Amino acid sequence: MRLFPAERFEDFVARGWWSAGDTFDSLLELHCADRHAALALVDAPNRESFTQGRPRRMTWAEVGTAVDGLATALLRAGIRADDVVGVQLPNVAELALTYLACFRIGAIASPFPAQYRAHEVVAMGNIGGFSAIVTAARVAGRDNAVALDALRADIPTLRAVLAFGAPLPDGVVQLDSALDGPDLPELLALHDDPQGLSDYVEGVIARVEGVSLLGLFFDIGAEKAYALVEGLDDYLDVKAVSRILGAEGFLKMVRAAQAAEAIERERDYRSSSS
Numbered sequence: 001m002r003l004f005p006a007e008r009f010e011d012f013v014a015r016g017w018w019s020a021g022d023t024f025d026s027l028l029e030l031h032c033a034d035r036h037a038a039l040a041l042v043d044a045p046n047r048e049s050f051t052q053g054r055p056r057r058m059t060w061a062e063v064g065t066a067v068d069g070l071a072t073a074l075l076r077a078g079i080r081a082d083d084v085v086g087v088q089l090p091n092v093a094e095l096a097l098t099y100l101a102c103f104r105i106g107a108i109a110s111p112f113p114a115q116y117r118a119h120e121v122v123a124m125g126n127i128g129g130f131s132a133i134v135t136a137a138r139v140a141g142r143d144n145a146v147a148l149d150a151l152r153a154d155i156p157t158l159r160a161v162l163a164f165g166a167p168l169p170d171g172v173v174q175l176d177s178a179l180d181g182p183d184l185p186e187l188l189a190l191h192d193d194p195q196g197l198s199d200y201v202e203g204v205i206a207r208v209e210g211v212s213l214l215g216l217f218f219d220i221g222a223e224k225a226y227a228l229v230e231g232l233d234d235y236l237d238v239k240a241v242s243r244i245l246g247a248e249g250f251l252k253m254v255r256a257a258q259a260a261e262a263i264e265r266e267r268d269y270r271s272s273s274s
Contacts, residue, residue, distance in 0.1 A: 024103040032064035041093050052138050052165040056093040063097065065181045070101035072182035074132070077160040077173055081106030083131035086124065088148065090114045090139055094164050097179070098134050104188075107131075114139050118151060125155035133158065134175070137165030145172050 004012075012018040031040070040063045043055035058066070079085060085107050089095040095111075102109040110128050112121065125133070137145045145163040149172050152158050162173040182188055 024100065028064065028067065028100055028103075032060045036061035036064075041096060043093050044091070047092055050140050051090050051092060051136050053092070058093060063100070066097050066179040067100045067104055068185070068188055069178035069181045069183075070097055070175065071104040072184055072188045073162065073173065073175055073178040074101055074105055074107060075187050076184070077132060077162060079105065079107050079132050079160065082108065084108045084110050084128045086121070086128065086130040086133040087111040088114060088116065088121070088133065088135045088139070088144065089164075090136070092136075094136070094175075094179075114144075118147065118154075121148065122151055122154045125151070125158060129157045130155055131157060132160040132162060134162045135164075137163050137168055145169065 009018065013020045037059055039057065040060040041056065041058040043057070045055055047053065047055045074085070085098075085102050087095065087098055087102075087109050088111070089098065099109045099111075110124070110130065112124055116124075121133075124130075133148050135144050135148050137143065145161065145165075145168050148163075149161045149169050152161070160173060161171070162175050164175045166174070166176075168174055177183070
């Protein structure tokens with residue numbers, strides 16, 4: 001999916017903000033080849049307190065194998081490039097692996113917080129046009145796969161529900177075995193995504209009670225936003241051998257929603273005062 005015209009893409013590349021050739025997927029393959037035995041992904045030690053499965057410690061080679069397997073599972077479920085995949089998972093290894101699997105086939109990952117229930121999921125699913133939802137059988141003590149599978153009639157575009165863990169209701173695709181690698185490697189080999197994902201920023205405008213979470217991006221302006229992203233690696237001093245931990249989530253969704261709400265209130269005030 002390309003969200004920007006060619007001339008803007010070329011301008012961002014010229015400024016050094018975007019790469020002309022690198023994608024998330026190509027960088028993953030590079031790390032899997034060069035650092036295959038190095039530790040890549042580590043679960044929180046208390047994983048079993050909020051979802052199923054023992055904490056994982058995965059090398060780059062294991063990550064690559066799992067991503068191939070999940071990408072193949074998505075293809076088998078009928079998901080293709082530019083399809084929107086809703087993702088409701090706690091902050092576990094499978095969350096990152098699902099993102100990477102979507103990137104591999106050119107699908108758009110649209111994550112939403114694990115605490116969301118039917119009202120929010122249906123709203124987001126219809127705004128985004130979810131083709132599939134990836135979740136877990138159990139999240140924070142509730143039967144999440146059962147709950148999401150029951151929403152099929154309320155999200156007309158939803159074609160598949162896939163989940164990690166057990167038990168799963170009939171019709172929900174089981175993903176645990178996919179972590180061991182693709183059962184049909186030729187399916188993944190035949191898949192081709194000519195567009196790539198180098199210019200993917202946000203595939204879906206998520207809304208919380210009608211508030212756009214991209215409001216902050218538009219309010220501060222694209223140039224400042226990209227400059228912020230450009231300087232983030234220098235600020236954090238991230239190196240090739242660094243390990244990024246996400247115990248509290250990579251994105252603070254609640255804070256983003258609060259910021260967007262504040263922006264909307266400010267806009268309403270300006271409109272009423274003009």
